[in-house]
Amino acid sequence: MVQNKQKEIMGRDSILKAIKQHKPDLLPIPEIDGARFDDDVNLLDIFKHNVALVGGSIKEVDKALIDIEIKKQFPHAENIVALNETSTLGTISVNKQTDPHELATIDLAIVNGAFGVAENGAVWVSEKESIVRVLPFISNDLVIILLKEQLVLHMLQAYHKIATRDRNFGVFISGPSKTADIEQCLVIGAQGAMSLTILLV
Amino acid sequence: MSHAEKATIFNKNEAKVNWHDKALWYVREKRDNAAHGVKEWEYLRDLASAIKANVLSDLDTYLVEFEANALKNGIKIHWASDAEEHNAIIGKILDDNKAEKVVKSKSMLTEECHLNPYLEAKGIEVVDTDLGEYIVQIAKETPSHIVLPAIHKTKEEVDELFQEHLGTKPSNGNPEYLTNEARKHLRGKFLKADVAITGVNFAIADTGGFVVCTNEGNADMGSHLANVHIASMGIEKIIPKEAHLGIFLRLLARSATGQPITTYSSHFNKPAEGKEMHIVIVDNGRTEQLSREDFRASLHCIRCGACMNTCPIYRRSGGHSYDATIPGPIGSILSPGKDLTKHSSLPFASTLCGSCSNVCPVKINIHEQLYKWRQIIVKDIKQPMVKKSILKIAASVLAKPKIYDFAGKSARFMLKHAPRFMIYNKLNAWGKARELPEIKNENFDQWYKINRKK
Numbered sequence A: 001m002v003q004n005k006q007k008e009i010m011g012r013d014s015i016l017k018a019i020k021q022h023k024p025d026l027l028p029i030p031e032i033d034g035a036r037f038d039d040d041v042n043l044l045d046i047f048k049h050n051v052a053l054v055g056g057s058i059k060e061v062d063k064a065l066i067d068i069e070i071k072k073q074f075p076h077a078e079n080i081v082a083l084n085e086t087s088t089l090g091t092i093s094v095n096k097q098t099d100p101h102e103l104a105t106i107d108l109a110i111v112n113g114a115f116g117v118a119e120n121g122a123v124w125v126s127e128k129e130s131i132v133r134v135l136p137f138i139s140n141d142l143v144i145i146l147l148k149e150q151l152v153l154h155m156l157q158a159y160h161k162i163a164t165r166d167r168n169f170g171v172f173i174s175g176p177s178k179t180a181d182i183e184q185c186l187v188i189g190a191q192g193a194m195s196l197t198i199l200l201v
Numbered sequence B: 001m002s003h004a005e006k007a008t009i010f011n012k013n014e015a016k017v018n019w020h021d022k023a024l025w026y027v028r029e030k031r032d033n034a035a036h037g038v039k040e041w042e043y044l045r046d047l048a049s050a051i052k053a054n055v056l057s058d059l060d061t062y063l064v065e066f067e068a069n070a071l072k073n074g075i076k077i078h079w080a081s082d083a084e085e086h087n088a089i090i091g092k093i094l095d096d097n098k099a100e101k102v103v104k105s106k107s108m109l110t111e112e113c114h115l116n117p118y119l120e121a122k123g124i125e126v127v128d129t130d131l132g133e134y135i136v137q138i139a140k141e142t143p144s145h146i147v148l149p150a151i152h153k154t155k156e157e158v159d160e161l162f163q164e165h166l167g168t169k170p171s172n173g174n175p176e177y178l179t180n181e182a183r184k185h186l187r188g189k190f191l192k193a194d195v196a197i198t199g200v201n202f203a204i205a206d207t208g209g210f211v212v213c214t215n216e217g218n219a220d221m222g223s224h225l226a227n228v229h230i231a232s233m234g235i236e237k238i239i240p241k242e243a244h245l246g247i248f249l250r251l252l253a254r255s256a257t258g259q260p261i262t263t264y265s266s267h268f269n270k271p272a273e274g275k276e277m278h279i280v281i282v283d284n285g286r287t288e289q290l291s292r293e294d295f296r297a298s299l300h301c302i303r304c305g306a307c308m309n310t311c312p313i314y315r316r317s318g319g320h321s322y323d324a325t326i327p328g329p330i331g332s333i334l335s336p337g338k339d340l341t342k343h344s345s346l347p348f349a350s351t352l353c354g355s356c357s358n359v360c361p362v363k364i365n366i367h368e369q370l371y372k373w374r375q376i377i378v379k380d381i382k383q384p385m386v387k388k389s390i391l392k393i394a395a396s397v398l399a400k401p402k403i404y405d406f407a408g409k410s411a412r413f414m415l416k417h418a419p420r421f422m423i424y425n426k427l428n429a430w431g432k433a434r435e436l437p438e439i440k441n442e443n444f445d446q447w448y449k450i451n452r453k454k
């Protein structure tokens, strides 16, 4: 074991030494001119278009009618985790100590999205929103509640928005899980959620 | 076996080759559509390329910064000079945790290090959980493409494999049915795994975090369920700032599959409460590549696969013909750096048409580097061997009418810059089939500049 550790230290030093020896003269970090990516477009329209493009469904609903809409779409869901404050559909509660394996039978997860990215239909969901990291992946279906005004145009703006977050885990989710590994045929529902519904309030 | 000989085997099934060719070209077209929809796409590529160049010029500083920040967040960092050390480190983490079951998600680096056979020899169950990788794993093969690992398999072949390994019903290769059966099977594996191993798409120096991109969600299913998450990364995966992800994530999926972004772009900064997170930083020949000025830029690669999809030779010879973990144009630059004799035929598996360089999101001058390898190989490796492989490439891969048209475009360049024996040999398929046009006296740089503008 001691030997192993020593080898690793040698690995570290020899790698760093080899880099120092072989790297080219310092080249500058480029300045990013963010203004070049600005575009005077309707964020909501583009976001909706791209969510559909990546296989998600999206709908504007009245905040008070969220549960009615979800029930309409998922009438058979029984094991539900609802982390949105206005939804009362939850049948299973979770907290930071929840063993993620216990969520294996979740039919539906309802979580808040922090904000959406118009250019690719992605929504940022961090541990703050999902409480248990695995929840948005392991749930059979996923509903994300998003405030319509919480949209940015592109990923550079997105990173600006999360620059000062509490960094633990977070994910951009763009559509339901999918694969095209069998003869390039697109199949929705691979290892993660089988469907993604975004409700804009 | 040379690339050409292996390509000949792939070409035996003409219908399959034609399908392979078309399927990949279709992915290339999707890439074009996606790229054209982005304002300032070329500016994004310029930025990505410049950021990567900066990274390589200060790589040791960034790695140390990354390490310090990751350690602060409770992530354990390991360094491996080569594949053997990489595997031993992972082996030890598994031993320390008394792990018996491992789920893996797509990582070309663990392929490169031959981690699976190493772990299996230790009696550990390793399951590849990306559907394409799962297919090649049960077929006892290797991925033939870095983004589409099972692109060489027909749905009927997958059907048979699943019947044998998962007990599925014959379905004529119904992709939905087969995917769903795999989903059920892999769920069981995720739920029972002790350790999850993933790759790393980007490691961020200023936060000590890393990003993993998948469409299937398999990296997340694995890493959030298992008690221990090990992420393996090559030293070149570093980027300076988290804000730079705003450049790279705009380029990656669009270049890879034409999607605006992968379904999941997961940002790992701290282990979850009560869990362990490890990162293994691997050299395995990368510092040597860094020392080669002409080939250094190959370390910019973000593994999108676009150069493969667009390459006329790759499309008609299949990934396995390259006999290397990373196939295609970029693989043909990386592999000779590792073993020049074994891979001496690869830099010739190209028409030097430049299509790869044109689509590369980080602007690697792929075809120029291939040409540079050729010069080295012609000098260093015994001629008859090189000659044999080149002629066979011409015969086996390019002697198809369809590809010939395409090859014609770059023939001019080949004629001027190919070693003399490639042109003035009566067996040469290039020379045999067409009048050799007169070559204007351009040097390489002029040619390159002019052709880039076209």
Ligand code: SF4
Binding pocket: B255, B300, B301, B302, B303, B304, B305, B306, B307, B308, B330, B356, B359, B360, B361, B362, B363, B364, B366
């Ligand atoms: S060399 Fe460029 S195009 Fe090829 S896989 Fe790497 S990043 Fe993509």
